[in-house]
Amino acid sequence: MKKFTSLKNYISYIVIGLVTVICVILSLSGVLKASTAILLEEIAIKIMLAVSLSLVVGFLGELSLGHAGFMCVGAYLGGKVAYVLTQQLGEDDPILNIVILVIALVVGGICAGICGFLIGLPALRLRGDYLAITTLAFGEIVRTIFLNTSEESFGGPIGLPTPRFNKEWFYVICFIMVLITLFVIQNLIRSKHGRAIKAIRDNEIAARATGINVTRYKLIGFILSAVFAGLAGVLYSYTKFNVSSQIFDYNYSIEILVIVVLGGMGNIGGSIISAVLVTFLNRELANILTGNLAVLKDIIYAVILIGIVIYRNAPGLKNFREKYNLKKLFSKKKKTAEVTSDTVAKEEN
Amino acid sequence: MAEIKKIYAEDGREIVLKADHLCIQFGGLKAVDNVNLEIKKGELYGLIGPNGAGKTTVFNLLTGVYKPTLGRFYLCGEDLTGKAPAEMNKKGIARTFQNIRLFNNLTVIENVMVGLANQIPCNLVQSVLRLPRHRKSEKEYYERALELLKVFKLDEYKDYLAANLPYGKQRKLEIARAMATNPKLLLLDEPAAGMNPNETQELMDVISFIRKEFDITILLIEHDMRLVGGICEKLTVLNFGTELAVGETSEVLNNPEVIKAYIGE
16 A cells, blocks of 8 residues: 555655744744744745635535634634733743643634534535625634724734744744644545545535435534644734734635645645745735835736636636646656745746 | 335335435425336336436435435335445345446455445454454455456456455456345446447456356446447336336337437437
């Protein structure tokens, strides 16, 4: 059974592990800048969001536009728990900090998972555009609820104060969480359960007739996706002094969706690479486009997304697509991460 | 728990499927009206009739896509009326579709492995944590799927995407996937539709082979009279949702009523 143990299956773990180790070495030798550490945290959070959304959009085949909503739940509830616990127990002891973080992650993950379950229920009856609208509404409702809370509870418009994990190596924790996310979701996809989920995407009627419990797998997909978005939310709340509900708006969900589509539907490796690229691009654009020009950022996303859709489907580009087919390039060259990032970049142009 | 009481025919053979006065009504339209079926173990039973006679609707009733308005049906004596499709499959009714429904973005072998999923238990936690149970079951899925593909002579295509198979092979793959769920009764909805004579002949051989090899009962809808006359033992002819004729193949096909329904007077 060489098929099940080939190196290809582990490449994403290896790459992320290596990146983390290199960063740790760099930061120990004092080369890593604090701003780079923050960028790494952002990248890790985006990867978690993209991979978890990919489970619903890429593998289950349902369009979800409310991913930021799940993240919002995780950020607020996990962040609140962490804040209260830190205030009660003090913030000096590093081990205590880790324990609080773990508790916050558990709380945020579970609460987001419950929301995922609630969104999964209508998803059993709705499909396509209608489900997209439902998830979109969910995201906005969650955000609005937290915006209208009182100052003592969740901070309302001022935002929720959170315990800043005042260590420069917080990105290591973020990357460990990325590895956990990848471990769970990839193992799920590469099992009989993953095959069932993909079968539902390809043909729901045939899936039922083949004895697949569609209800169960759809709920599993939505819940797991929401749990990891919630975990990403908790990490996010830790990277900010103050969580503002304004962040988790429609555009944020779209941004995650753009990452997933850019990386290729049902392609976790692609999602990771595009998460890195988009987050990096995002920061560079934010540096360049200031003031009134900031709006351009969203336009650039939209243009990229439209470009990809046209590239994928336009009949006129068929020859070009076949000539530069990703899979063909893969089979010719050695499968390395560099090749993938090159080809994704090519696709972007 | 409903009582399971096996039913036997007069000649002592077990009756696998017994449908009792099945009716379904869509608004004012009686799509299937009072259809009775009695299929013995190991039999190859044909369901024929002109277009719109309600043949596929009978299949949809038997696989839980629709719930019958009236009537019940029993698989090996167990009342399955009104169960959900996935449940029907677990109980032992597998089907293929008139318009092929494969999992197009899965490979050929994965399609069959999906069908095997209920045969070998392995829960979510075991899969995610990659426990030994998972490896063992994955290996078993793979090997059993490969075996099945060999029966259907599809093993050389195992790593193709299902969508990329030629039409005739897609039909065969659909049957292979249905067989993977280890059914007692296999429902084939126009398996020879769109096939050329060579492919049809090949398909007839495959059907005869799996019938012997897996000791399975088959109910089949077909328009190709050569296929029906060649392999079916008994027939039920439907016309406008009602039974027109029931009996041995040769006598049904010579029944003047049946000829009239098919080609007019």
